[in-house]
Amino acid sequence: MSVRRTLTASVICAMTVIGVAGCSDDESSDQPFQGQSADEVAAKAVTATRDATSVRMAGKLSAEGQPLTVDFHVDTQKNCEGRMAMQTGAADVIHTGQATYVKGDEKFWENAAQGSAGGEKKARALSGRWVKVPVGDSRTTGLCDKQGFLADLDSDKSERKGMTKGTVTTVDGRKAIPLRKKKGSGETITMYVATEGKPYIIKLDQSGGKTPGSVVFSDYGKPVKATPPPAGKVVDGTKAGTAS
Template sequence: MKRNAVLTAALVCLAATGLAGCGEQGSDEPFAGQSADDIAAKAVKATRDAESVRIAGTSKPQGAPQAMTVDFQVDEQDNCQGTMSMKDAKADVRQAGQSAYVKGNEPFWQAALQGQPGTDKAIAQLQGKWVKSKPGDSSTQGMCDKQSMLAAMDDDKSERKGLKRGETTEVEGKEALTLTKEQGDGEKLTLYVATEGEPFILKTVTQGGKQPGEATFTDYNAKVRVEQPPAGEVVDPAKVSVSG
């Protein structure tokens, strides 16, 4: 009797579901059964493992007079191109392998040279030119190193512990799951993680705290094509004259 009852129940289930199967069905919920912390860990890994990414955003450290805005496309081969600005100071940056170039406006060079002797004469020679520099120098440090740009996500893993799952939303046309965390100092962190394909981070937002800001992450694994500036537009900083 018991065996027949089980068989009957199975047949009823098959008929009711159109032979689609019985028991627990798959969930449409993104990252079903995974904790917010686990999702964040996978998102950080996927983002750091990507061949390339475009990062655009703003940041205003506590006490800084103005926010810094950046828009950089970088890859694992030290190729990058982008812009950075703070108030009136703006600069374009290119790097192909071991060759890095910066083209800044007058306010940018004023800030970079900080009133050193001969600043005005130096700036006159730098206007409209690409200044060749070594990768990682003080003017572009970290900007063209993909792993350096993303290292903060993974330096202190405790910062991405204790996250909570939120609602799904859209970032740049892609569906994303929100993960949030509130710190004791009034800081709130929100991560937006792609729900389809690789769990890439699509956006981060930090409200309050010592360094509020936000950044979007797009163009994952896209080819970064960097053109070397024309030779006639390149200046060797070592040859810039500041005397006489």
């Protein structure tokens, strides 16, 4: 499974639905962003989020029919630290410089080694240990490519109409205005945009449909503390599993 593809389908494509093309407008005189349509507010939020030097994304999604929990802090230089967990295992991930390190449980490595000879034995040996994985391994490194998957915000230029503004609320301690879109499949997508400071995306909810989920965006612009594990505690998976 490509984690980046899963996140793109469950979160970033949902942003795309909101972030481009014409939207309807429920404008009222006592709301922020007066004189701006829902589409204009969403476009500004997409741009601000994409241009931020760093962001933390934490929440629960649906990946191939099973729940996926993610909590990742990433920046534009692909520095990254975080954790993902699903029924097929959990793993901590660090990416800094040109290296990615993963510390997964036994289930995680069993799933990663499916179909390979001695997979169960390898999974037991790697469980709970930091493993340096090949650069470009989409199961993990895709999560650390902020600019890569946020670029998908503008990838779908098909018809996007029917958004409305909601009433200002508080999300993660910040005031935000919800921008909501209902789709024919029974799916509802809601983007919460900060009404103070830069119009960052604060939260994205997707209910109904096949990929429900909710992700909170925070820690914009804060340095990502991605420190490599001690070399003596790393298994170098780029060299057939020899210790680095």
